Amino acid sequence: xxxxxxxxxxxxxxxxxxxxxxxxxxxxxxxxxxxxxxxxxxxxxxxxxxxxxxxxxxxxxxxxxxxxxxxxxxxxxxxxxxxxxxxxxxxxxxxxxxxxxxxxxxxxxxxxxxxxxxxxxxxxxxxxxxxxxxxxxxxxxxxxxxxxxxxxxxxxxxxxxxxxxxxxxxxxxxxxxxxxxxxxxxxxxxxxxxxxxxx
Amino acid sequence: xxxxxxxxxxxxxxxxxxxxxxxxxxxxxxxxxxxxxxxxxxxxxxxxxxxxxxxxxxxxxxxxxxxxxxxxxxxxxxxxxxxxxxxxxxxxxxxxxxxxxxxxxxxxxxxxxxxxxxxxxxxxxxxxxxxxxxxxxxxxxxxxxxxxxxxxxxxxxxxxxxxxxxxxxxxxxxxxxxxxxxxxxxxxxxxxxxxxxxx
Amino acid sequence: xxxxxxxxxxxxxxxxxxxxxxxxxxxxxxxxxxxxxxxxxxxxxxxxxxxxxxxxxxxxxxxxxxxxxxxxxxxxxxxxxxxxxxxxxxxxxxxxxxxxxxxxxxxxxxxxxxxxxxxxxxxxxxxxxxxxxxxxxxxxxxxxxxxxxxxxxxxxxxxxxxxxxxxxxxxxxxxxxxxxxxxxxxxxxxxxxxxxxxx
Amino acid sequence: xxxxxxxxxxxxxxxxxxxxxxxxxxxxxxxxxxxxxxxxxxxxxxxxxxxxxxxxxxxxxxxxxxxxxxxxxxxxxxxxxxxxxxxxxxxxxxxxxxxxxxxxxxxxxxxxxxxxxxxxxxxxxxxxxxxxxxxxxxxxxxxxxxxxxxxxxxxxxxxxxxxxxxxxxxxxxxxxxxxxxxxxxxxxxxxxxxxxxxx
DNA sequence: TATGAATGAGCCTTCATTCAT
DNA sequence: TATGAATGAAGGCTCATTCAT
Numbered sequence: 001x002x003x004x005x006x007x008x009x010x011x012x013x014x015x016x017x018x019x020x021x022x023x024x025x026x027x028x029x030x031x032x033x034x035x036x037x038x039x040x041x042x043x044x045x046x047x048x049x050x051x052x053x054x055x056x057x058x059x060x061x062x063x064x065x066x067x068x069x070x071x072x073x074x075x076x077x078x079x080x081x082x083x084x085x086x087x088x089x090x091x092x093x094x095x096x097x098x099x100x101x102x103x104x105x106x107x108x109x110x111x112x113x114x115x116x117x118x119x120x121x122x123x124x125x126x127x128x129x130x131x132x133x134x135x136x137x138x139x140x141x142x143x144x145x146x147x148x149x150x151x152x153x154x155x156x157x158x159x160x161x162x163x164x165x166x167x168x169x170x171x172x173x174x175x176x177x178x179x180x181x182x183x184x185x186x187x188x189x190x191x192x193x194x195x196x197x198x199x
Numbered sequence: 200x201x202x203x204x205x206x207x208x209x210x211x212x213x214x215x216x217x218x219x220x221x222x223x224x225x226x227x228x229x230x231x232x233x234x235x236x237x238x239x240x241x242x243x244x245x246x247x248x249x250x251x252x253x254x255x256x257x258x259x260x261x262x263x264x265x266x267x268x269x270x271x272x273x274x275x276x277x278x279x280x281x282x283x284x285x286x287x288x289x290x291x292x293x294x295x296x297x298x299x300x301x302x303x304x305x306x307x308x309x310x311x312x313x314x315x316x317x318x319x320x321x322x323x324x325x326x327x328x329x330x331x332x333x334x335x336x337x338x339x340x341x342x343x344x345x346x347x348x349x350x351x352x353x354x355x356x357x358x359x360x361x362x363x364x365x366x367x368x369x370x371x372x373x374x375x376x377x378x379x380x381x382x383x384x385x386x387x388x389x390x391x392x393x394x395x396x397x398x
Numbered sequence: 399x400x401x402x403x404x405x406x407x408x409x410x411x412x413x414x415x416x417x418x419x420x421x422x423x424x425x426x427x428x429x430x431x432x433x434x435x436x437x438x439x440x441x442x443x444x445x446x447x448x449x450x451x452x453x454x455x456x457x458x459x460x461x462x463x464x465x466x467x468x469x470x471x472x473x474x475x476x477x478x479x480x481x482x483x484x485x486x487x488x489x490x491x492x493x494x495x496x497x498x499x500x501x502x503x504x505x506x507x508x509x510x511x512x513x514x515x516x517x518x519x520x521x522x523x524x525x526x527x528x529x530x531x532x533x534x535x536x537x538x539x540x541x542x543x544x545x546x547x548x549x550x551x552x553x554x555x556x557x558x559x560x561x562x563x564x565x566x567x568x569x570x571x572x573x574x575x576x577x578x579x580x581x582x583x584x585x586x587x588x589x590x591x592x593x594x595x596x597x
Numbered sequence: 598x599x600x601x602x603x604x605x606x607x608x609x610x611x612x613x614x615x616x617x618x619x620x621x622x623x624x625x626x627x628x629x630x631x632x633x634x635x636x637x638x639x640x641x642x643x644x645x646x647x648x649x650x651x652x653x654x655x656x657x658x659x660x661x662x663x664x665x666x667x668x669x670x671x672x673x674x675x676x677x678x679x680x681x682x683x684x685x686x687x688x689x690x691x692x693x694x695x696x697x698x699x700x701x702x703x704x705x706x707x708x709x710x711x712x713x714x715x716x717x718x719x720x721x722x723x724x725x726x727x728x729x730x731x732x733x734x735x736x737x738x739x740x741x742x743x744x745x746x747x748x749x750x751x752x753x754x755x756x757x758x759x760x761x762x763x764x765x766x767x768x769x770x771x772x773x774x775x776x777x778x779x780x781x782x783x784x785x786x787x788x789x790x791x792x793x794x795x796x
Numbered sequence: 797t798a799t800g801a802a803t804g805a806g807c808c809t810t811c812a813t814t815c816a817t
Numbered sequence: 818t819a820t821g822a823a824t825g826a827a828g829g830c831t832c833a834t835t836c837a838t
Contacts, residue, residue: 022822022823042806042807042808043807043808043809044806044807044808052823052824053823053824053825054808054809054824054825055809055810055811055822055823055824055825056822056823056824058808058809058810059821059822059823060822062809063808063809064807064808064809153380153383153384153387154380155380155381155384156375158375158376159375159376159377159380159381162373162376162381163366163381163384163385166365166366166367166368166369167362167365167366168365169365169368170317170365174361176355176357176358177357177358177361178358181352181353181354181358182354182358182361182362184352185352185354185362185385185388185389186362186384186385186388187388188352188387188388188391189384189385189386189387189388189389189391190384190388192388192391241831241832241833242832242833242834243800243832243833246799246800251798251799252798252799252800253799253800253833253834254797254798254799254800254835254836255797255798255799257833257834257835258797258798261834262833262834263832263833263834440810440811440812441811441812441813442811442812442821445820445821450819450820451819451820451821452812452813452820452821453814453815453818453819453820453821454818454819454820456812456813456814457818457819460813461812461813462811462812462813516767517766517767551778551781551782551785552778553778553779553782554773556773556774557773557774557775557778557779560771560774560779561764561779561782561783564763564764564765564766564767565760565763565764566763567763567766568715568763572759574753574755574756575755575756575759576756579750579751579752579756580752580756580759580760582750583750583752583760583783583786583787584760584782584783584786585786586750586785586786587782587783587784587785587786587787587789588782588786590785590786590789619801619802639827639828639829640828640829640830641827641828641829644804649802649803650802650803650804651803651804651829651830652801652802652803652804652830652831652832653801653802653803655829655830655831656800656801656802657801659830660829660830661828661829661830
């Protein structure tokens with residue numbers, strides 16, 4: 001806004017746009033490398049995949065962890081944004097929950113290194129926070145609508161979400177494990193199961 | 200006991216026993232190291248904990264992966280053995296399933312690096328096979344008894360098991376995530392949920 | 399002042415002045431960064447302190463070494479200029495030597511990375527030459543006046559100077575080492591000591 | 598002692614001896630590399646010079662700093678041991694001081710990276726302590742004998758020592774700077790100069 | 797058979813310098 | 818002319834694995 005109101009934004013602006021595009025390129029490259037070789041992929045590998053030097057990666061993401069976080073943050077944000085509208089478009093609150101979690105699974109399955117990343121000490125910490133901040137509230141809202149009255153299993157939105165996340169670890173690497181089916185069963189348990197108690 | 204009752208056990212046999220004891224020592228040491236510092240623990244750390252040189256570890260387990268596998272194999276076997284009897288002692292087939300999976304969770308939660316280890320390329324591969332070979336049949340048997348008639352969600356025993364396994368990843372590291380409650384909800388979905396379809 | 403009195407100073411001249419001011423700004427920034435974080439400070443840090451891009455630094459100083467040299471050259475020049483007058487204002491030639499070397503110490507101690515910088519291959523080389531060219535003659539003149547007749551220890555002006563320089567390395571970082579006292583003892587040895595021979 | 602009393606010390610002992618020899622080899626290699634390319638020499642360079650892999654260096658010296666310290670510690674110990682006897686063999690206490698400091702200079706000049714090393718944050722710290730612990734007491738003893746009555750310049754043994762150390766920085770790299778002559782002048786100032794005061 | 801020293805590939809990160817805009 | 822993004826060599830360190838003793 002500030003910038004677009006500036007008339008005749010010259011080379012300065014061009015550079016900004018360029019840098020932004022470049023960062024996007026890095027994120028895309030990183031995402032795809034993470035999918036292929038795992039979140040443990042060396043920074044060098046990401047740099048190579050992006051066709052840049054390692055220095056470039058480090059300019060944009062001061063730390064390996066920052067890079068990983070950025071990769072997923074990007075996608076988490078989109079997912080969070082997609083949540084609320086489902087309450088209107090899906091047939092029922094239950095369906096909204098299932099649909100949204102389906103998208104969550106799609107996301108995780110595609111970038112299947114994510115769940116693993118959450119396990120890492122350094123990387124996991126920051127990523128985790130972003131998850132909690134952005135996804136949990138959305139999940140909570142959908143869940144509240146769906147379990148109004150019935151109650152469901154009584155899991156917290158965080159637990160539901162992380163459960164799905166865990167279920168998706170290694171997804172797509174094992175033809176014997178149909179992530180989506182398993183998640184569907186889990187969600188059933190969450191929504192219609194009797195209360196699982198407090199501990 | 201078993202061995203000393205065998206007549207004619209000479210020095211040869213003694214050596215065998217000794218080697219067995221030695222390997223046990225290594226496995227115990229490894230198990231405890233894995234619990235404390237994670238499955239990523241350097242081989243050296245295991246050797247140190249066992250009070251032996253790394254060479255000794257490598258004599259018994261040609262590869263780091265072999266060691267890890269052996270550690271968990273040991274414990275998986277015990278779990279498999281514990282399964283069938285539950286069908287008799289637990290009140291119902293459903294309860295048997297829940298009880299056995301509870302033990303599975305206990306096992307995974309206690310040795311909390313395990314689930315993560317299954318994600319590793321080198322280590323996971325071998326471990327996985329042992330899981331499939333030893334635990335899946337047991338799980339299948341219990342499940343068959345429990346879903347006879349009702350059908351449940353229609354997941355394979357393998358999916359059920361791996362689902363629980365995934366749910367246990369990172370257990371105990373996050374106070375907000377009560378692994379056991381989540382698993383309980385999942386099992387509910389598995390047992391009482393409507394069929395989740397084929398894909 | 400000097401410049402504005404020159405008739406016919408057009409825009410060309412103005413640009414020159416501007417460039418000069420700019421360079422001054424860079425030097426000041428560099429000097430202060432070097433004092434704070436050491437002569438090892440990254441070029442980027444200097445650029446940031448000066449509020450310019452690294453490119454600007456490199457336009458003015460083709461090499462990191464050139465920058466460092468320039469920073470100290472600036473201050474060395476002032477020291478050289480201050481020398482001759484001391485012969486008149488200080489009470490005696492001996493006192494003049496001591497006073498001037500005191501200033502030298504002040505300079506080195508204040509910009510405490512300098513002495514260390516002289517040790518560096520790339521940076522030290524160029525800096526060294528400037529030292530020899532500008533400070534040694536001054537030192538030699540003062541020394542000649544002071545040792546006329548007595549002879550002193552017979553060190554060369556270069557050796558005296560570099561000796562003081564070395565003594566100042568790490569000054570201020572070690573409360574147990576009072577640089578000024580040590581230098582005073584050294585200068586005593588230089589002025590009143592018996593000839594130390596030729597080697 | 599403990600070991601030599603053990604009769605028939607077998608391969609165990611041989612290994613120990615071997616390891617010791619090897620460490621000596623590493624230290625020698627490191628010392629020579631440090632002389633040639635400076636204390637900043639990459640660990641890789643030392644490893645190469647010693648004809649071993651970097652891992653070997655790190656096995657013996659967990660940290661780059663440890664290596665550097667070890668290199669000099671070795672030589673400092675010998676110097677410390679050489680001190681007391683000089684009081685008897687040199688003609689006078691003054692001569693003893695000069696002779697010992699001469700040896701100190703010999704040592705520093707030969708391994709001329711030392712003084713520089715003392716400037717380094719990580720490396721310097723540990724090295725410094727060893728200096729203070731082992732050399733300063735020796736120097737103090739000699740100095741006390743030499744300045745008994747006369748008083749000298751009143752520098753502490755630490756200052757005297759570090760002064761000489763500083764004077765030796767870069768020794769041998771500059772034909773115009775005769776380290777030994779300069780040090781001799783300095784020592785003169787220390788021994789016969791008037792008191793330089795307290796600050 | 798046990799030991800542990802040695803190996804070396806590979807990792808993350810920093811920073812001087814270049815160059816398109 | 819100024820900018821700062823990109824580069825990539827280099828460095829310290831870790832750890833699985835081999836092998837002489």
